[in-house]
Amino acid sequence: MKKHNFSAGPCVLPKSVMQAASEAVLNFDDGLSLLEISHRSKPFVDVMENARSLALELLGLEGKGYKALFLQGGASSQFLMVALNLLEKRAGYLNTGTWSDKAINEAKIYDDIYEVGSSKAANFNYVPKGYDIPEDYDYFHCTSNNTIFGTQMKSFPNSPIPMVCDMSSDIFSRQLDFTQFDLIYAGAQKNMGPAGTTLVIVKEDILGKVSRKIPSMMDYKVHIGKGSMFNTPPVFPVYVSMLTLQWLKDLGGIKAIEEENDKKARLIYSEIDLNPLFKGYSVKEDRSNMNATFTLENENLKETFDAMVKEVGINGLNGHRSVGGYRASMYNALTLDSVKALVEVMSELESKA
DSSP, rough: OOEEEEEEESSOOOOHHHHHHHHHHHBBBTTBBBTTSSSTTTHHHHHHHHHHHHHHHHHHHHTEEEEEEEEHHHHHHHHHHHHHOOOEEEEEEEEHHHHHHHHHHHHHTTSHHHHHEOOGGGGTOOOOOOOOTTTOOOTTEEEEEEEETTTTTOOOOSSSSSSSEETTTTTTTTTOOGGGGEEEEEEEETTSSSSSOOEEEEEEEGOOOOSSOGGGGHHHHHHHHTTTOSOOOHHEEEEEEEEHHHHHHHTTHHHHHHHHHHHHHHHHHHHHHHOEEESSOOOOGGBBBEEEEEESSSGGGHHHHHHHHHHTEEEOOOTTTTTTTTTEEEEEESOHHHHHHHHHHHHHHHHOO
Protein backbone atom coordinates (compact mmCIF):
# COMPACT_ATOMS: atom_id res chain seq x y z
CA MET A 1 0.00 0.00 0.00
CA LYS A 2 1.22 3.49 -0.82
CA LYS A 3 1.83 5.57 2.28
CA HIS A 4 0.81 9.21 2.34
CA ASN A 5 3.17 10.94 4.75
CA PHE A 6 1.65 14.07 6.29
CA SER A 7 4.12 14.11 9.18
CA ALA A 8 5.10 17.56 10.44
CA GLY A 9 8.73 16.54 10.72
CA PRO A 10 10.88 14.71 9.93
CA CYS A 11 9.46 15.35 6.52
CA VAL A 12 8.51 13.38 3.45
CA LEU A 13 11.42 13.28 0.97
CA PRO A 14 11.47 12.74 -2.81
CA LYS A 15 11.78 9.06 -3.72
CA SER A 16 14.74 9.77 -6.02
CA VAL A 17 16.55 11.45 -3.13
CA MET A 18 15.88 8.50 -0.82
CA GLN A 19 17.19 6.10 -3.46
CA ALA A 20 20.38 8.08 -4.09
CA ALA A 21 20.99 8.52 -0.35
CA SER A 22 20.52 4.78 0.21
CA GLU A 23 23.06 3.97 -2.46
CA ALA A 24 25.57 6.43 -1.01
CA VAL A 25 25.34 4.76 2.39
CA LEU A 26 26.44 1.52 0.75
CA ASN A 27 28.92 2.91 -1.75
CA PHE A 28 29.73 6.60 -2.10
CA ASP A 29 33.42 6.77 -2.94
CA ASP A 30 35.10 3.77 -4.54
CA GLY A 31 33.62 1.16 -2.22
CA LEU A 32 33.46 3.40 0.86
CA SER A 33 30.19 4.37 2.50
CA LEU A 34 29.22 8.01 2.82
CA LEU A 35 29.16 7.30 6.56
CA GLU A 36 32.79 6.09 6.53
CA ILE A 37 34.67 8.66 4.48
CA SER A 38 36.61 11.57 5.91
CA HIS A 39 34.67 14.81 5.97
CA ARG A 40 37.92 16.40 4.77
CA SER A 41 38.10 14.21 1.69
CA LYS A 42 37.53 15.90 -1.66
CA PRO A 43 34.30 13.98 -2.41
CA PHE A 44 32.61 15.30 0.71
CA VAL A 45 34.14 18.77 0.51
CA ASP A 46 32.55 18.93 -2.94
CA VAL A 47 29.21 17.89 -1.42
CA MET A 48 29.37 20.65 1.17
CA GLU A 49 30.33 23.29 -1.39
CA ASN A 50 27.61 22.16 -3.77
CA ALA A 51 24.97 22.19 -1.02
CA ARG A 52 25.93 25.71 0.07
CA SER A 53 26.01 26.93 -3.52
CA LEU A 54 22.61 25.42 -4.36
CA ALA A 55 21.02 27.04 -1.32
CA LEU A 56 22.17 30.50 -2.37
CA GLU A 57 21.27 29.89 -6.01
CA LEU A 58 17.72 28.73 -5.29
CA LEU A 59 17.11 31.72 -3.02
CA GLY A 60 18.53 34.16 -5.57
CA LEU A 61 21.27 35.31 -3.18
CA GLU A 62 24.42 34.45 -5.13
CA GLY A 63 26.92 37.31 -5.30
CA LYS A 64 24.88 39.48 -2.94
CA GLY A 65 27.05 39.32 0.18
CA TYR A 66 25.49 36.21 1.74
CA LYS A 67 27.11 33.03 3.01
CA ALA A 68 25.42 29.65 3.46
CA LEU A 69 26.30 27.37 6.36
CA PHE A 70 25.20 23.88 7.35
CA LEU A 71 25.48 23.66 11.14
CA GLN A 72 24.55 21.27 13.92
CA GLY A 73 22.22 21.78 16.87
CA GLY A 74 18.93 22.22 15.07
CA ALA A 75 17.04 25.46 14.62
CA SER A 76 16.71 25.62 18.41
CA SER A 77 20.44 26.33 18.71
CA GLN A 78 19.92 29.30 16.41
CA PHE A 79 17.62 30.92 18.97
CA LEU A 80 20.72 31.38 21.06
CA MET A 81 23.26 31.80 18.28
CA VAL A 82 21.38 34.71 16.69
CA ALA A 83 21.35 36.57 19.99
CA LEU A 84 25.03 35.88 20.67
CA ASN A 85 26.08 37.24 17.29
CA LEU A 86 23.67 40.14 16.81
CA LEU A 87 22.20 41.28 20.13
CA GLU A 88 24.02 44.20 21.74
CA LYS A 89 21.30 46.19 23.51
CA ARG A 90 17.75 45.29 22.47
CA ALA A 91 15.91 43.35 19.79
CA GLY A 92 12.33 43.12 18.59
CA TYR A 93 10.54 39.79 18.17
CA LEU A 94 7.22 38.93 16.57
CA ASN A 95 5.61 36.18 18.63
CA THR A 96 3.49 33.95 16.39
CA GLY A 97 3.84 30.48 17.89
CA THR A 98 5.67 27.97 20.03
CA TRP A 99 9.00 28.31 18.25
CA SER A 100 9.10 32.11 18.23
CA ASP A 101 8.13 31.97 21.91
CA LYS A 102 11.11 29.70 22.56
CA ALA A 103 13.38 31.99 20.52
CA ILE A 104 12.31 34.93 22.68
CA ASN A 105 13.03 33.08 25.91
CA GLU A 106 16.50 32.06 24.72
CA ALA A 107 17.42 35.58 23.59
CA LYS A 108 16.32 37.00 26.94
CA ILE A 109 19.30 35.23 28.53
CA TYR A 110 21.57 37.87 27.03
CA ASP A 111 19.77 41.17 26.71
CA ASP A 112 16.47 43.01 26.57
CA ILE A 113 13.83 41.62 24.22
CA TYR A 114 10.68 43.44 23.15
CA GLU A 115 7.70 41.71 21.58
CA VAL A 116 6.58 44.01 18.76
CA GLY A 117 3.44 41.89 18.38
CA SER A 118 1.96 38.65 19.68
CA SER A 119 -0.98 36.35 18.99
CA LYS A 120 -0.39 34.28 22.12
CA ALA A 121 -3.65 35.36 23.76
CA ALA A 122 -5.55 33.73 20.86
CA ASN A 123 -3.43 30.55 21.06
CA PHE A 124 -1.56 31.75 17.97
CA ASN A 125 -4.38 31.26 15.47
CA TYR A 126 -3.39 34.38 13.50
CA VAL A 127 -0.34 36.46 12.56
CA PRO A 128 -0.20 39.96 14.13
CA LYS A 129 -0.14 42.94 11.77
CA GLY A 130 0.25 46.69 12.03
CA TYR A 131 3.11 46.58 14.53
CA ASP A 132 6.04 48.98 14.64
CA ILE A 133 9.71 48.01 14.53
CA PRO A 134 11.90 50.46 16.49
CA GLU A 135 14.76 51.81 14.39
CA ASP A 136 17.25 51.81 17.26
CA TYR A 137 17.01 48.06 17.91
CA ASP A 138 19.73 45.62 16.87
CA TYR A 139 17.48 43.36 14.78
CA PHE A 140 13.93 42.17 14.19
CA HIS A 141 13.12 38.44 14.42
CA CYS A 142 10.13 36.63 12.95
CA THR A 143 9.03 33.07 12.14
CA SER A 144 7.72 32.69 8.60
CA ASN A 145 5.58 29.58 9.16
CA ASN A 146 4.13 28.18 12.36
CA THR A 147 4.08 24.41 12.07
CA ILE A 148 2.02 23.71 15.17
CA PHE A 149 -0.73 26.26 14.64
CA GLY A 150 -0.89 26.29 10.84
CA THR A 151 -0.27 29.99 10.22
CA GLN A 152 2.11 31.63 7.76
CA MET A 153 3.35 35.16 7.18
CA LYS A 154 2.07 36.10 3.73
CA SER A 155 4.11 39.30 3.67
CA PHE A 156 6.96 40.75 5.68
CA PRO A 157 7.45 44.22 7.14
CA ASN A 158 9.77 46.78 5.62
CA SER A 159 12.21 46.56 8.50
CA PRO A 160 14.49 49.54 9.21
CA ILE A 161 16.89 47.18 11.01
CA PRO A 162 18.36 43.77 10.10
CA MET A 163 15.61 41.17 9.73
CA VAL A 164 16.16 37.61 10.99
CA CYS A 165 13.74 34.88 10.00
CA ASP A 166 13.22 31.32 11.18
CA MET A 167 12.08 29.57 7.98
CA SER A 168 12.36 26.04 9.30
CA SER A 169 9.05 24.80 7.95
CA ASP A 170 8.57 26.69 4.68
CA ILE A 171 12.00 27.47 3.25
CA PHE A 172 12.27 26.79 -0.50
CA SER A 173 8.48 26.45 -0.72
CA ARG A 174 7.50 29.85 -2.13
CA GLN A 175 8.97 32.78 -3.99
CA LEU A 176 10.03 35.74 -1.88
CA ASP A 177 12.49 38.58 -2.19
CA PHE A 178 15.04 36.90 0.05
CA THR A 179 17.31 39.97 -0.01
CA GLN A 180 14.93 41.55 2.51
CA PHE A 181 16.32 39.16 5.11
CA ASP A 182 19.74 39.57 6.66
CA LEU A 183 19.78 36.17 8.32
CA ILE A 184 17.66 33.09 7.60
CA TYR A 185 17.85 29.81 9.46
CA ALA A 186 16.00 26.55 8.92
CA GLY A 187 16.20 23.06 10.35
CA ALA A 188 16.62 20.54 7.54
CA GLN A 189 13.88 18.14 8.62
CA LYS A 190 10.93 20.00 7.09
CA ASN A 191 11.82 20.71 3.46
CA MET A 192 15.43 19.59 2.95
CA GLY A 193 16.46 16.34 4.57
CA PRO A 194 16.77 14.36 7.80
CA ALA A 195 17.21 16.00 11.18
CA GLY A 196 20.79 16.75 12.11
CA THR A 197 21.74 19.89 10.24
CA THR A 198 20.46 23.46 10.06
CA LEU A 199 20.87 25.78 7.12
CA VAL A 200 21.94 29.32 7.97
CA ILE A 201 22.02 32.05 5.33
CA VAL A 202 23.68 35.19 6.67
CA LYS A 203 24.66 38.52 5.18
CA GLU A 204 28.27 38.97 6.22
CA ASP A 205 28.14 42.71 6.84
CA ILE A 206 25.81 42.34 9.85
CA LEU A 207 28.40 40.32 11.78
CA GLY A 208 31.20 41.43 14.09
CA LYS A 209 29.30 44.28 15.71
CA VAL A 210 28.68 43.01 19.23
CA SER A 211 31.06 43.72 22.09
CA ARG A 212 30.77 40.33 23.80
CA LYS A 213 33.20 37.51 23.24
CA ILE A 214 31.45 34.75 21.31
CA PRO A 215 32.41 31.09 21.87
CA SER A 216 34.00 29.70 18.71
CA MET A 217 31.32 27.08 18.10
CA MET A 218 28.62 29.75 18.27
CA ASP A 219 30.37 32.35 16.11
CA TYR A 220 29.05 32.66 12.55
CA LYS A 221 32.28 34.30 11.42
CA VAL A 222 34.30 31.29 12.57
CA HIS A 223 32.06 28.91 10.63
CA ILE A 224 32.19 31.11 7.53
CA GLY A 225 35.97 31.24 7.74
CA LYS A 226 36.16 27.46 7.84
CA GLY A 227 33.73 26.89 4.99
CA SER A 228 31.13 25.36 7.31
CA MET A 229 33.73 22.76 8.32
CA PHE A 230 34.98 24.17 11.63
CA ASN A 231 34.17 20.84 13.24
CA THR A 232 33.05 17.50 11.80
CA PRO A 233 29.85 18.31 9.93
CA PRO A 234 26.72 16.10 9.93
CA VAL A 235 27.74 14.31 6.75
CA PHE A 236 24.56 12.36 5.96
CA PRO A 237 22.03 15.18 6.55
CA VAL A 238 24.15 17.58 4.48
CA TYR A 239 24.38 15.07 1.64
CA VAL A 240 20.63 14.43 1.62
CA SER A 241 19.97 18.18 1.77
CA MET A 242 22.23 18.62 -1.27
CA LEU A 243 20.29 15.93 -3.14
CA THR A 244 16.97 17.56 -2.25
CA LEU A 245 18.15 21.00 -3.34
CA GLN A 246 19.36 19.54 -6.65
CA TRP A 247 15.99 17.79 -7.04
CA LEU A 248 14.26 21.13 -6.53
CA LYS A 249 16.51 22.87 -9.04
CA ASP A 250 15.88 20.16 -11.65
CA LEU A 251 12.15 20.52 -11.01
CA GLY A 252 12.28 24.18 -11.97
CA GLY A 253 13.24 25.77 -8.69
CA ILE A 254 11.06 27.55 -6.15
CA LYS A 255 8.70 28.93 -8.80
CA ALA A 256 7.74 25.43 -9.92
CA ILE A 257 7.30 23.99 -6.44
CA GLU A 258 5.25 26.98 -5.30
CA GLU A 259 2.70 26.24 -8.02
CA GLU A 260 2.36 22.68 -6.73
CA ASN A 261 2.17 23.82 -3.12
CA ASP A 262 -0.60 26.27 -4.01
CA LYS A 263 -2.61 23.47 -5.64
CA LYS A 264 -2.27 21.27 -2.57
CA ALA A 265 -3.28 24.06 -0.20
CA ARG A 266 -6.29 25.10 -2.27
CA LEU A 267 -7.50 21.50 -2.38
CA ILE A 268 -7.32 20.80 1.35
CA TYR A 269 -8.69 24.17 2.47
CA SER A 270 -11.57 23.95 0.02
CA GLU A 271 -12.60 20.65 1.59
CA ILE A 272 -12.22 22.01 5.11
CA ASP A 273 -14.45 24.99 4.29
CA LEU A 274 -17.09 23.09 2.31
CA ASN A 275 -17.36 20.00 4.50
CA PRO A 276 -19.56 20.74 7.57
CA LEU A 277 -17.81 18.02 9.57
CA PHE A 278 -14.52 19.94 9.70
CA LYS A 279 -13.40 23.35 10.89
CA GLY A 280 -10.11 25.12 10.17
CA TYR A 281 -8.11 26.27 13.16
CA SER A 282 -6.26 29.37 11.91
CA VAL A 283 -7.86 32.50 10.46
CA LYS A 284 -8.25 32.20 6.70
CA GLU A 285 -5.98 35.06 5.67
CA ASP A 286 -3.05 33.56 7.59
CA ARG A 287 -3.47 29.90 6.66
CA SER A 288 -0.24 28.04 6.04
CA ASN A 289 0.42 26.32 2.72
CA MET A 290 2.69 23.91 4.57
CA ASN A 291 0.58 22.89 7.58
CA ALA A 292 -3.22 22.78 7.41
CA THR A 293 -4.69 22.52 10.90
CA PHE A 294 -8.31 21.50 11.40
CA THR A 295 -10.66 19.81 13.85
CA LEU A 296 -13.75 17.62 13.71
CA GLU A 297 -16.95 19.41 14.64
CA ASN A 298 -18.28 16.15 16.13
CA GLU A 299 -15.67 14.32 18.21
CA ASN A 300 -17.85 11.20 18.13
CA LEU A 301 -16.66 10.73 14.54
CA LYS A 302 -12.98 10.68 15.48
CA GLU A 303 -12.64 6.91 15.78
CA THR A 304 -14.33 6.38 12.42
CA PHE A 305 -12.25 9.04 10.67
CA ASP A 306 -9.00 7.76 12.16
CA ALA A 307 -9.78 4.24 10.94
CA MET A 308 -10.60 5.52 7.46
CA VAL A 309 -7.37 7.47 7.02
CA LYS A 310 -5.35 4.53 8.30
CA GLU A 311 -7.05 2.21 5.86
CA VAL A 312 -5.85 4.22 2.85
CA GLY A 313 -2.30 4.57 4.17
CA ILE A 314 -2.39 8.12 5.52
CA ASN A 315 0.25 8.72 8.18
CA GLY A 316 1.19 11.58 10.54
CA LEU A 317 -2.14 13.40 10.53
CA ASN A 318 -2.65 13.93 14.27
CA GLY A 319 -2.56 17.55 15.39
CA HIS A 320 -0.18 18.90 18.00
CA ARG A 321 -1.44 18.79 21.58
CA SER A 322 -1.47 22.62 21.66
CA VAL A 323 -4.25 22.63 19.06
CA GLY A 324 -5.67 19.12 18.95
CA GLY A 325 -7.53 17.79 15.96
CA TYR A 326 -5.53 17.18 12.81
CA ARG A 327 -2.60 18.65 10.94
CA ALA A 328 -1.84 17.90 7.30
CA SER A 329 1.76 18.87 6.63
CA MET A 330 2.27 19.37 2.91
CA TYR A 331 5.97 19.93 2.40
CA ASN A 332 7.56 20.18 -1.03
CA ALA A 333 7.94 16.44 -1.65
CA LEU A 334 4.37 15.53 -0.70
CA THR A 335 2.46 14.84 -3.90
CA LEU A 336 -0.88 16.28 -4.93
CA ASP A 337 -2.16 12.69 -5.10
CA SER A 338 -1.58 12.33 -1.36
CA VAL A 339 -3.68 15.42 -0.66
CA LYS A 340 -6.37 14.07 -2.97
CA ALA A 341 -6.38 10.82 -0.98
CA LEU A 342 -7.00 12.72 2.24
CA VAL A 343 -9.71 14.91 0.74
CA GLU A 344 -11.49 11.84 -0.60
CA VAL A 345 -11.59 10.34 2.90
CA MET A 346 -12.92 13.59 4.36
CA SER A 347 -15.61 13.70 1.70
CA GLU A 348 -16.49 10.05 2.27
CA LEU A 349 -16.89 10.69 5.99
CA GLU A 350 -19.44 13.39 5.20
CA SER A 351 -21.43 10.98 3.04
CA LYS A 352 -21.49 8.45 5.87
CA ALA A 353 -22.40 10.87 8.64
